Amino acid sequence: MRDVLLTFLMALGGSLTVAVAGLLVLRGPLRGRSVTAHIVVLLLVTVVSVLAGIVGASLEMFISDHDLHVLLIVVGTAATVSLAAGLWAGRRLARASMWATEAREREREAEARRRELVAWVSHDLRTPLAGLRAMTEALEDGVVADPATVADYHHRISAETERMAALVDDLFELSRINAGALRLTLSDVPLGDVVSDAIASATPLAEAAGISLVAGSDGWPTVRGSVPELSRVVNNLVRNAIRYTPPDGTIVITGGQDATGGWLAVSDTCGGIPEADLPRVFDVAFRGTPARTPARDAGGGLGLAIVRGLVEAHHGEVAVDNVNSGCRFVVHLPAVA
Structure with missing residues (x-):
């Protein structure tokens, strides 16, 4: 009975000593470190506690040399397997934690964008x-009577x-993109035809603003896409x-x-976009800062967000950079296979 009690006390003392040391390490050098490091330390505390008990028992001659060697082999093997499993589990937990953190951050950003969009749209609808x-009431009440x-x-x-x-049409298009409800009818699209139609449509607006609209390419590519969305x-x-030129x-x-693949670039002489605004140009409801040339019509702030959504739906990319006295929007699209 005395031997059993002594063995228990030695094991308890060794385990407590190792546990306290592990706790100090976790609260000291490893404080704030990864989940993997904490799991490894906890496994080491368990393994070293067992080894301390075995060594203590061997020093008191409670086990033979043969039994000591057997125990050390068994504990060493178990420790190796446990540490390997701990590293694997720790890394998986760390990745899962990182993904969860990123998901929460994306949710917060999406919620912030939704609130910003609601604020912008509310303002844009309230004013008109x-x-x-006021004009309808003036007409109904006869306050305004002269024909002119x-x-x-x-x-x-x-x-x-x-x-x-x-604005409502832009909101509907953006909601389709964000909800994943956009269905593209893909075909081989000559990009030059799409550009020609866009220029024909925008020429009266450009002429009214005193702006020159030029198509400066001789080799328009054929891309894989949906004509309405690319238009x-x-x-x-x-x-x-x-709007900004x-x-x-x-x-x-x-x-x-x-x-x-194929690419399309639209360059203007708007005076450039402030560097701080470049990463936000394609954000929903972003309209720039006063540093940019004032727009004749600020729009709803949804046009470029729709551009990014439609281009990404085509598995393409869109980017913007400042060039010379303006900025340049570049769209890359998959070429015809």
């Missing part, structure tokens, strides 16, 4: 609605209605350039093909 209500003013009111009501319809991409880029400015649309 107030004007429409009535015609002007009708024209302004029509313009504001079209602007609101365009919207080009139209949004061209109209965005018109001052009178007497120039917008040049070029295209070509490289090792990665």
Whole structure:
């Protein structure tokens, strides 16, 4: 009975000593380190506690040399397997924790973007609605009676209605992209035809603003894509350039093909985008800072976000950089196989 009690006390003392040492290590040098390091330390505490008990028992001659060797082999093998399993489990837990953290961060960013979008849209709808209500009431109450003013009111009501319809259309398109409900009908699309249609559509707007619109490419590529969505991409880029380019400015649309596929570039003379704004240009509801040339029509701040969503739906990429006295938007799209 005395031998059993002595063995128990030696094992308890060794285990407590090792456990305290492990706790000090975890609270000291390893404080704030990875989950893998903590798991390895805990496994080492267990293994070293067992080894301390075995060594203590052997020193008191409670086990033979043969039994000591057998125990050391068994404990060593178990320790190796345990540490390997601990490293594997720790790394998996660390990756899972990292993914969970990134997912929470993405959710917070998405929620922030949603709140920002709601704020922008609420403002963009509230302002024209107030004007429409005032003009409608003026017409109904007969406050405005002369034909010229009535015609002007009708024209302004029509313009504001079209602007609101365009904003709602942008919101619908963006919701389809974000919800994964966008369905592309892919075909071989000559990019030059899409650009020609976009230029024809935007030329009256550019001429009214005193801006030159030029297609400066001789070798337009053929890409794999959906015509309506690619047309919207080009139209949004061209109209965005018109919106921010001052009178007497120039917008040049070029295209070509490289090792990665077909590409399209829209360059303007808007004065450039502040470096701090470049990473946010394609964010929802982002309209830039006062440092950029004031726009004639700020729009809903959704056009470039839609461009990015549609390009990524085509497995392509879109980027923007400052060049010379303006900026250059470049779209890369998969070429025809």
